Amino acid sequence: MYTALLVGVMFGLSSGFSPGPLMTLVVTQTLQHNAREGVFVAAAPIVTDAPIILISFFILNELSTLEPVLGVIASVGGLYVLYLSYETIKTGPVRVVTSPIQPKSLRKGVLVNALNPHPYLFWTTVGVPFILKARQNDSIAPWLFIISFYCFLTGSKVFTALIVGRFRTFLEGKIYLYVMRVLGVILFGFAVFLFWEALVHFKLV
Numbered sequence: 150m151y152t153a154l155l156v157g158v159m160f161g162l163s164s165g166f167s168p169g170p171l172m173t174l175v176v177t178q179t180l181q182h183n184a185r186e187g188v189f190v191a192a193a194p195i196v197t198d199a200p201i202i203l204i205s206f207f208i209l210n211e212l213s214t215l216e217p218v219l220g221v222i223a224s225v226g227g228l229y230v231l232y233l234s235y236e237t238i239k240t241g242p243v244r245v246v247t248s249p250i251q252p253k254s255l256r257k258g259v260l261v262n263a264l265n266p267h268p269y270l271f272w273t274t275v276g277v278p279f280i281l282k283a284r285q286n287d288s289i290a291p292w293l294f295i296i297s298f299y300c301f302l303t304g305s306k307v308f309t310a311l312i313v314g315r316f317r318t319f320l321e322g323k324i325y326l327y328v329m330r331v332l333g334v335i336l337f338g339f340a341v342f343l344f345w346e347a348l349v350h351f352k353l354v
Contacts, residue, residue, distance in 0.1 A: 153283045153290035155258040157297030159339065163332040164271070164298075165305025166325070169235055171260045176320065178254045179310045187310025191303050193258030198268055202206040202295075213281055220350030226274035227343035230336055238333030242321040275343070283289065 156171045169192065179187030212218045218277075263267060276298075283290035319325060350352045 150287050150290050150293055153279075153294040154297050156279065156339070157294040158301050159332070160271075160275075161298040161301025162305055163233065163237055163336055164267075165302045166309070166329060166332065167233070168240060169267065170265050170310070171258060174218065174254075174258055174261050175306050175310050176313055178252065179275070179313045182252050182254075184310045184314030186252045188275065188307050188316065189252075189254035190258035190261075191306035191310060192255065192263045194302055195260045195299060196259050196274065198299075201268055201272050202277065205272045206280065209273075209277050210280060216350045216352070220347045222274055222278055223343050223347035223350055226278060227340045227347060228256075229270050229274050230340040230343060232303055234333045234336035234340055236333075237336055239330050240326065240329040240333075242326070270293070320351075 171190065175187045175190045178190050186238070212222075276294075280291040280294060283294060309320070336339070
């Protein structure tokens, strides 16, 4: 249970603070309007990700007895997390150019997140495989993973909106960059773990 909780927190924080379309929209809406609009954008993954999780779960659950398939999924997941680690470590200051437009923040956030390939890649290659593995040990663990992931994913974006609304240079400061470096190193460790899981599924270790 504690592992599921910690993994959910790690991925929630790294996904929440990482630069990307949704983070850009959170900052843009906050600067153009106010922190409340940024918070609306931050809530978008809660709306868009449920169908992705359910579809990925039903498909991968059917494949859960095929070790070679699980090995391939773990390998792809490891490569994806390795990419996230690299992107997180090399994160630079976030600067956003604003223009006067209507808020419609939640709708914009849902559209941006639905068109973003990252949620699909994450849940297909990392999130749902972890859930399937975690439920073998404890029925509560998958829920702890999901709840902690979304609490820290949305929470970090809400925090960003509130901080940017008050201190507009936060994403250009050293504290933000240090946090991203630490999260990137942690992600690298999880990528190594996924590669090891792939070797286990391929019966190479």
